[in-house]
Amino acid sequence: MKKISIACLFLIFSGGGILVGSYFIKTTQTYEKQGRTFAYRGGDKENGKRQAQLRGCSLGCHGKNSEGAPYDGFAAPNLTGLFKDYSAEAIESVLRQGIRADGTALYKMPSSTFQYITDQDLSDLIAYYRSIPRLKDAVTYRKISLTKMMQISIGDIQPVVVGATNQKRYNRPAYDEQGNMTGHYIAHSICAECHGQTLEDGFAPSLRIVTTYQLTDLTKLLTLGEAPEGRPTDLMKYMGAVHYPAFKQQEMTNLFEYLNMELFLETHE
Structure with a gap:
């Protein structure tokens, strides 16, 4: 039994060394930054x-x-x-x-x-x-x-290094007839964190469901976490209580209009 225990300990510690070594190799790998122009301009x-x-x-x-x-x-x-x-x-x-x-x-x-x-x-x-x-x-x-x-x-968690902006078709700016892209911006820079970059491939439901909503439904969902017909929305209850009260009404209106645009629906079929 002692020999087995010692052998097991050896495997655990030697395996741990391999694991830690692999971990440091991965975390010390460097990536080339994109040559984006950004100048801090002060702010609000x-x-x-x-x-x-x-x-x-x-x-x-x-x-x-x-x-x-x-x-x-x-x-x-x-x-x-x-x-x-x-x-x-x-x-x-x-x-x-x-x-x-x-x-x-x-x-x-x-x-x-x-x-x-x-x-x-x-x-x-x-x-x-x-x-x-x-x-x-x-x-x-x-x-x-x-x-x-x-x-x-083992590669189950990958670095979050991002490729060039707007590489994918669903990330291109989408304008309505008034040239308003605020809804697109909110959807892809905020909502996509949970709903995925296509807005229907994340761990949260597809945002195509908003086509069945009225604006008042979306507003209540975002600010109160209350979904139509009383559907359970544990995540949105949290977001509505903590984060999304910071939305302006016009931003929620823009988001609603974008998610009901033909261009959004066509590019997310």
Whole structure:
């Protein structure tokens, strides 16, 4: 029995060495950043605060006050410090491309949706975080759980490095007759985090269901988490209570109009 135990321990520790080695090889791999032009232009701090709420930067993955928090086996950093410590260009790379200043990749940053944030909204977000006090880090370590390390090592979890913006047909700007693309922007830069980049391939239901809604139905769903006919919506109850009260009524109207446009329906068949 002792020999078996010693053998098992040897396999566990040697396997762990291989695992950890593989993990560090993957996390130290660097990626070339896209040569995007982004110039921080100052910003509207109030809109930046609203963007932080809508996009889950505050009251979400990074903690109630963006002070950092454990998140799904990872450690989401303190944004009240990060936005002050890094250049605007480095922040753009992290948010839109999923690449740190040193070229290494992030694993949980939702860059597939943040890649569409406008320069102005990004500038407003930076202005907001640079205007508030630096809070003490709520997470004093930068560890990844063993389970996540294993998933990374075998390729189950991939870096979130994002390709060029608007590569796919459903990501192209979609205008209605008035030239209004606000609904498209909201759908692909906010809703897509849960509903997927096609708006029907995520873990949340297809947004084609909105074609059966009235505007009042969508408004109640977004702000109160109440779906038509009393359907259960645990996720939307949370989003409606915490994040989406920050939507303006006109934005919800634009979103409703976009999700009922022929162009949206044609490109999502």
